[in-house]
Amino acid sequence: MNPLPMIIATIRRHLWTYLLFTLVVAIATGIGVAITSQEAALRKGSARAADKFDLIIAAPGSQTDVVLEAIYLRPGTVPLLDPAMTAQALNDQRAKIASPIGFGDSIKGSPIVGTTPDFATYLSGNWAQGRVFQSETEAVIGSAVRLKMGDKFRPSHGMAHTGHDADDDHDEEQHNVDLHVVGRMNPTGTPWDNAVIVPIELIWRVHGLPTGHAPDSQQIGRPYDPARVPGVPAIVMHPDSINAAYGLRNVYRTPVSMAFFPAEVLVKLYDVLGDVRTIMNWLAMATQGLVVLSMLAGVVAILSLHRRQFAVLRALGAPKAYIFFCVWGQVVFIAVLGALLGLLLGSGIAIIVSMVFTNSTGISLPAIIGADEYWLVAGMIVFGLVAATLPAFLAYRYPVIESLRAG
Amino acid sequence: MKSQAPALSVRDLKVIYQDQAGPVTALSIPVLNVSPGSLLAITGPSGSGKSTFLYAIAGLLRPSQGEVTWGGRILQTMPETIRDHWRRHTIGFVFQDFHLMPELSPLANVLLPASFENLSVSRALKERALMLLEGFGVPYKRASVVDLSRGEQQRVALARALLFDPPVLLADEPTASLDALAGEQVAQTLEDLSKQEGRTVIVVSHDPALINRIGTRFVLERGQARPAASMELVR
Incomplete structure (x- = not known):
C-alpha cells in the first residue's frame, strides 16, 4: 500500500x-x-572566561561578588583586601604571577583595569598588535575596545557599566593624565576583550593612593614596598603547580582574607x-x-x-x-x-x-x-x-x- | 479482463437499529437472487433503505440477520482484510457526489485505488486508466478534476470504479447531481457496462429517466421490498 x-x-x-x-x-x-x-x-x-584566574585572594565576603567583579568585570561593592595582606600576596614568590586587580575608571564605555604586565601578557598570550605596557602612561587594550594603536586618552572616573560611555557624560571627572595605547590583546572571549588594561600603579596614583613603590619611582610590577601598598579588590595568583595552588589557598585563608579557586564558585x-x-x-x-x-x-x-x-x-x-x-x-x-x-x-x-x-x-x-x-x-x-x-x-x-x- | 460476474443471493436479510422508541427495521429482504450481468434499479422514497441495501450487499454494513452471498461466497464470514480485497476487485462504487480528490489530476484520481495495495502503479494499470478515461471521453490531461464539468467528473468516478475491472458495479444516485444531458450519458454508460460487458450493475436512484431506461427494478418502502415475495431478477 x-x-x-x-x-x-x-x-x-x-x-x-x-x-x-x-x-x-x-x-x-x-x-x-x-x-x-x-x-x-x-x-x-x-x-573559559575564568580559565586563567587560578586562585583569587580577596577580603572576606562573597566569593561570587569577587568572581563577578574580578573575572567578569561587573561593578560591585567588594571590600578592599587589607593592605598588609595585599603586599604579602603580591610579593609571594610561590606564585609565578601575583597581580592586583583594580578598577574605578573607564574610557569610551570600556572599563579601565589596573594590573601587572605579567598578568596582562598571561591573559593575552601573544599580542595581536604592539606590546605590553612598560610605564604608567602606557595602556594595552582588549580586542574589542574602540581605540587604536597609538591613541591617546584620558581616563574618566567611574565605571562604564551603565550602557553609555562615561566620557560622554560631561559631569564625569577626567583624570589629569594622558595614556596611550601600546598594545592590543588577542581575543580571549572574555569580558577582558572590552577592557583597557593599565599598570595598577597608575590606578593607585590617579586616586591619590601610594603606588606600591617609592613616590618618585616609575617602577611597575613586583616587588612592592609593603609600607606603600594600598588595599585592592582582588589579587589573582598563578601558581607553579596544583600543589602550590592548594598551598597558597591555605596560606591566604585568614581572618582578614579569603582564598579560593574561581572554579569552586562556578561549580x-x-x-x-x-x-x-x-x-x-x-x-x-x-x-x-x-x-x-x-x-x-x-x-x-x-x-x-x-x-x-x-x-x-x-x-x-x-x-x-x-x-x-x-x-x-x-x-x-x-x-x-x-x-x-x-x-x-x-x-x-x-x-x-x-x-x-x-x-x-x-x-x-x-x-x-x-x-x-x-x-x-x-x-x-x-x-x-x-x-x-x-x-x-x-x-x-x-x-x-x-x-x-x-x- | 474482468472475471465472470458472480450471482448475488440475499437470504433473510435484516438490518435493525435501535431507536429511542425501540428496535427499528431499516431493511428486510427475505429472498433476492440477481443473475450475473443483470442491470437492476432500486428505487423508493427517501429513507426507505435503498442505500442501506447497497452498503449491505457491498459488505460495508454487517446485517443484523441473514446473509449476502456473491458467487457462493458469504460476505459475513469473510475476515475484514479479505473482504476489503474482495470488494476492491469485485465491486466498483459510484456515488452521487463523485468524491474525487480535487488536488489530483483525473488520471491520478482513477489510479488512487491502485495505491491501496501496491507501492507503485503498474504500467498495465496506468494503461487501463488511460483507456477508461479515453473511452469515457474525459479530457484527462487537465491538471485537476475541478477543471472538468460535473458530467466529466462522474465519468472519472466511473473510471475509478472500473480500474480493477470489477464484475459488479454499484451506483448510488449516479445521475442526481447531473444535468439531463450528462445524466443521459452516464445512464447510457451504465447500461453499456451491463449489456455489452456483462457486468452486474445495481443502481439506486430517484431519477425516473434512469429507472425507466433500466427496466428491471424493485421498490423499497420502509425497508421492505415490494413485492414482499421472493424475487428472481434475471438478465
Whole structure:
C-alpha cells in the first residue's frame, strides 16, 4: 500500500493550516533547542572566561561578588583586601604571577583595569598588535575596545557599566593624565576583550593612593614596598603547580582574607544553573507536548471534515490500515518538518542570543548545537510519531456507514 | 479482463437499529437472487433503505440477520482484510457526489485505488486508466478534476470504479447531481457496462429517466421490498 498520494493531496488541500501547525511545532522546538544550547554555551563561556584566574585572594565576603567583579568585570561593592595582606600576596614568590586587580575608571564605555604586565601578557598570550605596557602612561587594550594603536586618552572616573560611555557624560571627572595605547590583546572571549588594561600603579596614583613603590619611582610590577601598598579588590595568583595552588589557598585563608579557586564558585553556580536548566527543560518539553497536542486537536478537527472521504475510500476497497497511515503520515509530516525547522530556528536563536550576550557582557558564548539538542529534536520527532497514532486510530475507527451518510 | 460476474443471493436479510422508541427495521429482504450481468434499479422514497441495501450487499454494513452471498461466497464470514480485497476487485462504487480528490489530476484520481495495495502503479494499470478515461471521453490531461464539468467528473468516478475491472458495479444516485444531458450519458454508460460487458450493475436512484431506461427494478418502502415475495431478477 502507498498512502502517499492521499497524504500529499490532503496536505495540499490544507496547505496553509498545515504550514501554520508546522511553524508552531518549529517555534516550540526552536525555543527548546535554543534554551539547551545557550545553557551549555553559558557554562562553557563562563568557564573559559575564568580559565586563567587560578586562585583569587580577596577580603572576606562573597566569593561570587569577587568572581563577578574580578573575572567578569561587573561593578560591585567588594571590600578592599587589607593592605598588609595585599603586599604579602603580591610579593609571594610561590606564585609565578601575583597581580592586583583594580578598577574605578573607564574610557569610551570600556572599563579601565589596573594590573601587572605579567598578568596582562598571561591573559593575552601573544599580542595581536604592539606590546605590553612598560610605564604608567602606557595602556594595552582588549580586542574589542574602540581605540587604536597609538591613541591617546584620558581616563574618566567611574565605571562604564551603565550602557553609555562615561566620557560622554560631561559631569564625569577626567583624570589629569594622558595614556596611550601600546598594545592590543588577542581575543580571549572574555569580558577582558572590552577592557583597557593599565599598570595598577597608575590606578593607585590617579586616586591619590601610594603606588606600591617609592613616590618618585616609575617602577611597575613586583616587588612592592609593603609600607606603600594600598588595599585592592582582588589579587589573582598563578601558581607553579596544583600543589602550590592548594598551598597558597591555605596560606591566604585568614581572618582578614579569603582564598579560593574561581572554579569552586562556578561549580556552585552551575549547580543552581543545573536546577534551572532541569526546570527549563521540563518547561520546554511541556510546551512542546502542549503544542503537539494542540496540533493534534487541529488535525482531528480537519479530519472530521474528511470522514466521508475516508468512508468512500473504504467503499472503494481501501483497507483500514490505509486510512490509518493516511492520517498518521499527515501528522508525521508536521512533526518531522516542524522539528527539523525547529532545529534550524533554535540554532538561529542561539546564535543571535550569543551575539547579544557577548556584546553586553564580553563573554563569548559558543552557540554549538550538540548531542543534547539533537536528542531534543529526536525526542520531538519520536513524540510526534507516537502522538500521530491518536488521530490515525480515530480515523481508523470511523464507522463507514455513518460517515457515508454524513454528507 | 474482468472475471465472470458472480450471482448475488440475499437470504433473510435484516438490518435493525435501535431507536429511542425501540428496535427499528431499516431493511428486510427475505429472498433476492440477481443473475450475473443483470442491470437492476432500486428505487423508493427517501429513507426507505435503498442505500442501506447497497452498503449491505457491498459488505460495508454487517446485517443484523441473514446473509449476502456473491458467487457462493458469504460476505459475513469473510475476515475484514479479505473482504476489503474482495470488494476492491469485485465491486466498483459510484456515488452521487463523485468524491474525487480535487488536488489530483483525473488520471491520478482513477489510479488512487491502485495505491491501496501496491507501492507503485503498474504500467498495465496506468494503461487501463488511460483507456477508461479515453473511452469515457474525459479530457484527462487537465491538471485537476475541478477543471472538468460535473458530467466529466462522474465519468472519472466511473473510471475509478472500473480500474480493477470489477464484475459488479454499484451506483448510488449516479445521475442526481447531473444535468439531463450528462445524466443521459452516464445512464447510457451504465447500461453499456451491463449489456455489452456483462457486468452486474445495481443502481439506486430517484431519477425516473434512469429507472425507466433500466427496466428491471424493485421498490423499497420502509425497508421492505415490494413485492414482499421472493424475487428472481434475471438478465
